[in-house]
Amino acid sequence: MVIFAEYFPGNLEIASALGDRLAGKVVVDISNPLNETFDGLATALGTSKERVAQLVRDGGCGLESLGFFGMMLQQPLGLNFRSAWKLIS
Numbered sequence: 001m002v003i004f005a006e007y008f009p010g011n012l013e014i015a016s017a018l019g020d021r022l023a024g025k026v027v028v029d030i031s032n033p034l035n036e037t038f039d040g041l042a043t044a045l046g047t048s049k050e051r052v053a054q055l056v057r058d059g060g061c062g063l064e065s066l067g068f069f070g071m072m073l074q075q076p077l078g079l080n081f082r083s084a085w086k087l088i089s
Contacts, residue, residue, distance in 0.1 A: 004029045008042060032067050041068055 004011040033043040
């Protein structure tokens with residue numbers, strides 16, 4: 001398993017550089033794909049890998065939207081980025 005925890009879009013550059021060495025591995029990208037002004041997403045909705053996407057569909061929303069929603073709640077709720085999502089199944 002490979003976990004990318006790089007500022008977006010640096011993860012795309014790293015994945016390109018690693019190329020074939022990632023073949024057959026589970027790749028998890030925990031970056032938040034924010035645009036340069038931090039007021040929206042830099043990726044199109046629905047670009048998650050199928051396994052994760054199915055979990056998210058079962059939960060009723062897009063993974064990108066869920067991450068963005070969580071970030072947007074931090075300041076209004078005074079959470080100071082000390083919150084997390086918990087999947088209960």
